[in-house]
Amino acid sequence: MTKLKSSEKEAIAGYLFILPNFLGFAIFTLVPVILSFLLSFVSWDMLSAPKFIGLANFINLVGFHKEAGLFVANDPLFWKCLGNTLYLMMIIPIEIMASLGLALIVNHKIKGINLFKTIYFLPTITNGVAICLLWAWIYNFDFGLLNNIIIKFGNLLGVHLQGIPWLTSTAWAKPSLMMMGLWIMMGGYNMILFLAALQGVPRELYEAAEIDGAGSWERFWAITWPMISPTTFFIAVMAVIGGFQGGFMQAYIMTGGGPDRSTTTLEYLIYNHLYSWQHVGYAAGIAWFVFIIVFLVTLFNWRFGGKLVQYSHY
Amino acid sequence: MRDEKLLAKKVKNVRQKKALKTSLIYVFLVLGGVTMILPFLWMVSTSLKSYNSVFIFNIKDIQWLPNPVYWKNYIDVWNVVPFARFYVNSIFVCVAVTFGQVATSAFAAYAFARLRFPGRDKLFFAYLATMMIPGSVTMIPVFALMRTFGWIDSYKALIIPSIFTAYGTFLLRQFFMTLPRDLEDAAKIDGCSLWGIFWRVILPLSNTALATLTIFVSLGNWVSFMWPLLVTNSIEKRTLPIGLAYFQELYQYAQPDWGLLMAGSLITMVPIIIVFLFNQRFFIEGIKLTGMKG
Numbered sequence: 027m028t029k030l031k032s033s034e035k036e037a038i039a040g041y042l043f044i045l046p047n048f049l050g051f052a053i054f055t056l057v058p059v060i061l062s063f064l065l066s067f068v069s070w071d072m073l074s075a076p077k078f079i080g081l082a083n084f085i086n087l088v089g090f091h092k093e094a095g096l097f098v099a100n101d102p103l104f105w106k107c108l109g110n111t112l113y114l115m116m117i118i119p120i121e122i123m124a125s126l127g128l129a130l131i132v133n134h135k136i137k138g139i140n141l142f143k144t145i146y147f148l149p150t151i152t153n154g155v156a157i158c159l160l161w162a163w164i165y166n167f168d169f170g171l172l173n174n175i176i177i178k179f180g181n182l183l184g185v186h187l188q189g190i191p192w193l194t195s196t197a198w199a200k201p202s203l204m205m206m207g208l209w210i211m212m213g214g215y216n217m218i219l220f221l222a223a224l225q226g227v228p229r230e231l232y233e234a235a236e237i238d239g240a241g242s243w244e245r246f247w248a249i250t251w252p253m254i255s256p257t258t259f260f261i262a263v264m265a266v267i268g269g270f271q272g273g274f275m276q277a278y279i280m281t282g283g284g285p286d287r288s289t290t291t292l293e294y295l296i297y298n299h300l301y302s303w304q305h306v307g308y309a310a311g312i313a314w315f316v317f318i319i320v321f322l323v324t325l326f327n328w329r330f331g332g333k334l335v336q337y338s339h340y
Numbered sequence: 341m342r343d344e345k346l347l348a349k350k351v352k353n354v355r356q357k358k359a360l361k362t363s364l365i366y367v368f369l370v371l372g373g374v375t376m377i378l379p380f381l382w383m384v385s386t387s388l389k390s391y392n393s394v395f396i397f398n399i400k401d402i403q404w405l406p407n408p409v410y411w412k413n414y415i416d417v418w419n420v421v422p423f424a425r426f427y428v429n430s431i432f433v434c435v436a437v438t439f440g441q442v443a444t445s446a447f448a449a450y451a452f453a454r455l456r457f458p459g460r461d462k463l464f465f466a467y468l469a470t471m472m473i474p475g476s477v478t479m480i481p482v483f484a485l486m487r488t489f490g491w492i493d494s495y496k497a498l499i500i501p502s503i504f505t506a507y508g509t510f511l512l513r514q515f516f517m518t519l520p521r522d523l524e525d526a527a528k529i530d531g532c533s534l535w536g537i538f539w540r541v542i543l544p545l546s547n548t549a550l551a552t553l554t555i556f557v558s559l560g561n562w563v564s565f566m567w568p569l570l571v572t573n574s575i576e577k578r579t580l581p582i583g584l585a586y587f588q589e590l591y592q593y594a595q596p597d598w599g600l601l602m603a604g605s606l607i608t609m610v611p612i613i614i615v616f617l618f619n620q621r622f623f624i625e626g627i628k629l630t631g632m633k634g
Contacts, residue, residue, distance in 0.1 A: 033456065039534045040457035047448035048463075050504025054482055055470050061481035072487060131368045142369045144620070145376050151616045151623075153563045155581040156605035159588060160383050163598050171382055174402050213376060218627045271474050275565050279585055296476050301570060306480060313476040324472050 065310035072306055083311035104312065106287060107295040110200065114291065115269035117204035122261055124212035126254075129220035146213025158279035161206045165192035165280075193281050196288040203276050203289060216261050223257035224250065263327045267320050292316055387413055387602035413603035420600060421590070422575060423607070426583030430562060433495065433579055437502045438558040442550060445508030450538050452509065453516035454524070464513070467506040475566075483570050497571040498579070502561060508553055515549035516542060552626035555619055562612055580608045 030038070066083055070076035089100045099105050132143055149157060164171045173189030180187030192202040231249045240248065273291030277283040283290035283298070290298070292312060299309035381404070388406040390413075417423055451457070452464050482501050491497040519542065527537050543550070565581045572578050578586060587604055588596060616623060 036455050036534065037457035040451045040455035040460065043447045043451035043455065043538075044463070047444040047504060047509060050444065050500070051467065051470075051506065051509075053485075054501045054504050055473075055478055055506065056466065058478040058481040058485070059470065059473060061484075062477050065481060065484075072484060128372055131365055131372065134362075134365050136362060136365065139369075142373050144617070145373050147616075147623075148376060148380065148613070151559065151612050153581055153584070153605070153608045153612070154565060155563075155584045156608055159584065159601055159605050160379055163386065163602065164379060164382065166598075169595070169598075171402065178402065209375070209379070213372070215627050218624055222628045267472075271476065278565075278569075279588065293476060296480075297566065297570075300480055300483065306484065310477075310480050313474060313480060316474050317477050320472060320474055 062310045062313060065307050066314050068307045070306040071304040073304070076307070079307070083308050084315075086308070087311050087315060103287065103290075104295065107290050107292050110287075110289060111270060111273065111291045111293075113200050114204060114207070114273055114289075115266065117207055118262070118265045118269060121208050121211045122216065122258065122265065124208060125214075125216035125261070126220050126258070128213055129217045129224055130250075132217070133221055133224045143213075146217060148213075149210040150214035154275050155279055157206075157210060158275055162193065162280045165202055167191055167194055194285055196286050199281055199285060199289045203273070203280070206276070216265075219257055219261060220254065223254040227253045259327075263323060266323055270316050270319055270323075383602045383606060386598050387606055389413075389599045391597050391599060410599065413599045414607070417600050417604045417607065421583060421587045421604075423583065423604060425576060426578055426580045429495075429498075429578060429583075430580040433498045433568075434558050434561045436495075436499045437561045438554055440499070440503035441505060441508050441557050442554055444503060445505075445512050445553065446543065446546075446550065447538075448509045449512035449516055450542055452513045454537075454542075455534070467509055471506045471510065479567065479570070486571055492571055493573045493577050494571075495577070498568055498577070502564070502567065508557065511553055512546070512549055515546055519545050548622070548625065551619070551622045555615070555622050556626050558615075559612065584608060 065076075067078060067080060068076040069079045069082070086100045087104055090097045091100055092098070128146060132139060132146070167173060167189055170189075170192070172192065176187050176189055190198055192198050227250060231253070232245060235245050235249060271293050273289070274293040274297060277289050277291060277294040278297075281289040283294050292315075296309045296312050296316075299305040299312065385404050385406055388409050388411065389403075390410040452460065452467075486492050486497045486501075489496075491500075523541050523545070524537050527541050532540065563581060564579075565585075568579045568582045569585070572582060575583075575586065584601075584604055588601060591597065
């Protein structure tokens with residue numbers, strides 16, 4: 027038996043250490059990425075053999091055709107779902123502001139602060155299905171808490187107020203889901219990240235500003251806001267990336283994607299194509315569309331992230 | 341004399357200002373706290389009401405304190421749906437995935453952080469690159485794979501694909517990189533094997549990182565929804581979130597028994613809240629760690 031050099035030994039050990047993880051990674055991540063790319067060029071219902079159809083999935087997805095002199099989308103449902111997804115993402119700036127606001131308040135060393143932090147964090151550690159059920163109950167048209175309060179309030183004023191069809195009207199369903207999202211998100215991960223960022227701002231800056239006679243409002247805009255901008259930017263980018271992949275559970279539990287498909291997001295559409303309609307290739311096509319968007323957002327982050335924010339030199 | 345008085349007045353002013361500020365902060369804190377806690381209190385309140393008194397709406401009264409308190413929901417919920425089964429499934433899957441992921445990630449992370457071998461950096465880049473790929477991209481072919489393997493509606497499908505993530509490897513690798521090399525060198529001189537270094541030096545030094553990953557993986561798996569929904573068909577294989585969803589589907593054409601549903605939801609929440617309360621530190625550290633690396 028020949029004796030191995032120590033570098034060879036180390037290399038063998040390296041491969042052995044990686045092997046268990048790599049096998050799984052290859053089977054359940056690397057190969058599937060390639061497979062899903064290939065799937066987006068086929069038509070397949072998981073029963074018969076997959077049929078190669080070239081770019082047809084993508085042409086159906088994002089293409090237009092002329093109908094009576096007008097350009098009509100080949101797949102209006104896809105565009106509607108993309109619109110829904112973007113609409114629901116409009117809550118992101120408000121979520122970020124709320125998280126920052128909470129972080130600013132929580133960033134005081136006063137009695138009982140940890141209790142409040144824990145309370146704010148509760149929705150984040152709660153099973154999402156439980157949260158969706160809770161809000162479906164609160165939004166319930168006939169017996170829900172919110173409509174109950176509205177009607178009581180009306181009685182108090184001596185007017186007859188109608189309950190709001192929170193989840194059952196196309197006008198209200200999306201704002202209702204956004205409100206719930208705000209409630210879930212504002213005290214969660216982002217608040218913790220902002221808190222860490224706030225605690226990282228050097229004390230001396232504030233002390234210097236105070237000596238110069240800057241009020242707390244000025245101090246916030248002149249010091250806090252620029253100093254935490256990397257965190258704000260990171261949170262915004264992650265929220266946008268997450269937003270394009272969101273909305274599945276709400277749609278599944280609370281609205282069924284309705285009414286009239288008004289709460290069907292791209293993620294729920296993918297599920298429908300994959301599971302309900304067995305359009306595996308088409309589902310892969312949509313997934314790749316989302317991937318491309320996420321990739322562009324990430325590129326934007328790499329390219330401009332450093333320029334838009336203030337990196338501290340401490 | 342006058343100066344002293346002025347100074348005293350100034351000090352008093354500053355103190356008053358500070359007291360005012362503190363009370364303002366408390367006002368906001370409580371406002372935020374009430375917003376977060378009220379829905380949960382309504383959940384608890386509803387869970388203690390019988391089917392009929394949930395719809396107390398008839399007499400136009402919001403009843404926060406159930407009267408009479410109806411504990412039976414918490415007993416019935418185990419019989420209406422096989423809740424205990426969901427619970428056992430969830431715990432089993434969660435423990436298996438967490439153990440598998442932390443163990444394989446730690447092995448791979450050690451190799452990436454400390455051992456030299458051809459192709460290491462390229463491989464690590466491949467791991468990194470996959471982290472930004474949306475879950476649905478890989479989920480579709482993996483779902484098809486599960487069907488091909490005949491794994492649909494089995495624990496294998498619930499557990500095995502969830503074990504291997506680039507994220508866990510990445511997190512631990514970043515942590516291992518920060519460990520000082522002196523101890524390892526000393527161990528090497530003492531004739532410790534690479535496995536010995538990993539087991540006796542690296543792992544004991546990485547308690548925090550391992551705990552953080554354990555908590556993140558188990559929390560993520562405990563609430564995971566779409567994948568278990570896709571790969572399970574029978575009631576016996578459902579995990580808690582899917583079980584809850586199934587529970588709700590029972591009432592598709594009628595007003596659900598909200599008391600029962602809320603009791604079921606609360607039961608699923610309890611263990612994770614307890615885990616959180618005892619491990620808050622790791623949660624916070626983990627969030628910061630992943631956030632900063634961004």
